[in-house]
Amino acid sequence: MLNLLKNLDRRWIFLAMLLAVSGPILAQRPFPEKPTKLVQDVFDYVENLDEGSNVLLALDYAPSSDGELAPMATALIRHCCLKRHKMFFMTLWPDGLPLLGRNIENILQTEFASLNLKEGVDYVNFGYNPAREVVIIVMGTNLRKMYPRDVNGTDLDEIPLTANISSLQDMKLIINISAGYPGMKEWVQYAASPHNIKLAVGSTAVQAPQAYPYYPNQMLGLLAAIKGGAEYEAALAAKYPQYDDPKFKEGIRRMAPQFWAHLLIIGLIVLGNGIYFAERLQRGRR
Amino acid sequence: MKSTIPWLIAAVTGCVMIGAYFIPYTQSWRDEAAIWFEILAAIAFVLGGVNLFTQHLQKIAARRAGWGYSAITLITFVTTLAVGVLKIGVQSENPNLPWSGHYQFEGGAMWWLFEYAYNPLQATVFAMLAFYVASAAFRAFRAKNTEATLLLVTAFIILLSQTYAGTWLTAWVPDDYPAATFPGMKAIILGVFNTAGQRAIMIGIALGVAATSLKVLLGVDRSYLGSDGD
Numbered sequence: 001m002l003n004l005l006k007n008l009d010r011r012w013i014f015l016a017m018l019l020a021v022s023g024p025i026l027a028q029r030p031f032p033e034k035p036t037k038l039v040q041d042v043f044d045y046v047e048n049l050d051e052g053s054n055v056l057l058a059l060d061y062a063p064s065s066d067g068e069l070a071p072m073a074t075a076l077i078r079h080c081c082l083k084r085h086k087m088f089f090m091t092l093w094p095d096g097l098p099l100l101g102r103n104i105e106n107i108l109q110t111e112f113a114s115l116n117l118k119e120g121v122d123y124v125n126f127g128y129n130p131a132r133e134v135v136i137i138v139m140g141t142n143l144r145k146m147y148p149r150d151v152n153g154t155d156l157d158e159i160p161l162t163a164n165i166s167s168l169q170d171m172k173l174i175i176n177i178s179a180g181y182p183g184m185k186e187w188v189q190y191a192a193s194p195h196n197i198k199l200a201v202g203s204t205a206v207q208a209p210q211a212y213p214y215y216p217n218q219m220l221g222l223l224a225a226i227k228g229g230a231e232y233e234a235a236l237a238a239k240y241p242q243y244d245d246p247k248f249k250e251g252i253r254r255m256a257p258q259f260w261a262h263l264l265i266i267g268l269i270v271l272g273n274g275i276y277f278a279e280r281l282q283r284g285r286r
Numbered sequence: 287m288k289s290t291i292p293w294l295i296a297a298v299t300g301c302v303m304i305g306a307y308f309i310p311y312t313q314s315w316r317d318e319a320a321i322w323f324e325i326l327a328a329i330a331f332v333l334g335g336v337n338l339f340t341q342h343l344q345k346i347a348a349r350r351a352g353w354g355y356s357a358i359t360l361i362t363f364v365t366t367l368a369v370g371v372l373k374i375g376v377q378s379e380n381p382n383l384p385w386s387g388h389y390q391f392e393g394g395a396m397w398w399l400f401e402y403a404y405n406p407l408q409a410t411v412f413a414m415l416a417f418y419v420a421s422a423a424f425r426a427f428r429a430k431n432t433e434a435t436l437l438l439v440t441a442f443i444i445l446l447s448q449t450y451a452g453t454w455l456t457a458w459v460p461d462d463y464p465a466a467t468f469p470g471m472k473a474i475i476l477g478v479f480n481t482a483g484q485r486a487i488m489i490g491i492a493l494g495v496a497a498t499s500l501k502v503l504l505g506v507d508r509s510y511l512g513s514d515g516d
Contacts, residue, residue: 010421017420031450036469063400063408094331098390098400105392130331131324137303138320145317146324152388194307205448212481213488227448259449261416266445268424269438276428
């Protein structure tokens with residue numbers, strides 16, 4: 001038996017993972033989520049900002065992290081729409097641009113179609129810039145040097161929303177959702193700290209531990225991975241009952257496969273260590 | 287001369303960037319340097335593309351092992367480039383300007399490639415990590431010594447806390463003792479132990495970056511310019 005387990009074909013493990021993930025996806029039985037302080041702090045700040053405040057949304061991630069970060073991006077943009085904040089979108093990742101466009105189309109133009117949000121009046125898409133952290137450094141004092149035009153090629157001076165915006169210092173809040181470099185660290189070092197701008201961060205699970213040293217002085221909160229997104233959805237549903245609906249809880253839905261996957265990994269670690277100690281015991285007896 | 291001019295460019299630009307932090311008057315110089323960097327960063331994409339093209343073409347020509355993958359890479363590279371540059375399937379916004387539509391126009395070939403090829407492929411590769419992590423956890427995550435055991439216990443707590451399981455298993459703990467719950471333990475691990483370690487690493491890295499930057503600015507370290515043979 002010990003030998004069988006020790007030489008277990010990894011395809012059995014792959015099959016177990018497939019079942020652990022696909023079962024909950026098909027069953028659609030989500031688990032409840034309660035916002036932690038890190039998430040609640042972000043929610044409260046967005047909620048308590050004056051209606052129509054300027055909020056910069058820097059979505060620095062690619063499709064590889066979309067599954068992990070899209071739910072929090074959706075929830076944060078949704079919250080900004082509910083508060084009628086003025087939104088400024090940008091990305092420092094080349095393949096993040098289509099994701100920006102998708103968020104604008106799905107949330108601002110479709111879900112909030114009744115608000116009739118207008119490009120250039122309620123939101124602006126700056127698009128992508130390849131200069132990485134230099135973009136943040138310069139935007140801190142001179143936005144037009146890095147983005148003279150929006151994604152459509154319209155001069156910022158001709159756009160009503162940006163006509164009076166000169167730098168990042170005109171933003172009440174920066175929301176950065178990132179999957180690596182350039183991302184969270186660069187926004188802390190070159191925007192939040194030197195110019196004392198409030199920064200909320202959403203990050204992937206692997207990157208989250210690097211964000212903790214900046215909380216609470218340089219960043220007002222942190223949404224870490226799917227769980228961060230799910231907690232934000234829970235906070236949104238608690239404040240706005242119309243969002244207490246499964247169709248607005250994609251992050252919470254994705255937590256169910258994660259629940260079973262984590263339990264499977266724990267089980268496999270226990271089993272692996274059980275085999276390891278049983279072998280050592282056998283060797284000791286010999 | 288071959289390394290002096292690039293070093294002078296790097297040194298002057300670096301000094302301008304540092305100076306602008308302390309002297310507001312020089313911020314406009316920094317902005318100019320930033321625009322040069324923006325142009326260089328954009329050109330780097332072109333150089334990257336040319337490099338990718340030549341490397342894979344050489345591999346195909348020499349019929350080296352795995353040349354078939356290089357052929358697929360080149361075909362997809364050229365297809366994506368052509369589709370994006372020629373704006374295939376993109377409707378123009380102005381009838382007088384046939385190429386005026388955005389290259390990501392919904393329904394266009396580039397949009398189609400992104401939505402139905404690039405996006406699912408990237409998500410698939412990333413999702414496959416779960417399978418390999420599970421297999422690695424079974425085979426390699428062993429409590430062989432004290433350090434490994436500490437790592438194992440920490441992983442257990444974090445894994446449980448990242449799901450409802452952590453909350454559910456310690457729901458019976460009175461509210462006065464949050465540190466005895468799995469989410470509370472996770473908060474302590476990340477907020478205390480992890481933060482202390484991360485800060486130490488960050489300060490060390492920052493000192494290293496400052497020292498290396500000074501060496502670059504002063505021309506002591508010119509390794510980033512390549513060797514003479516390059």
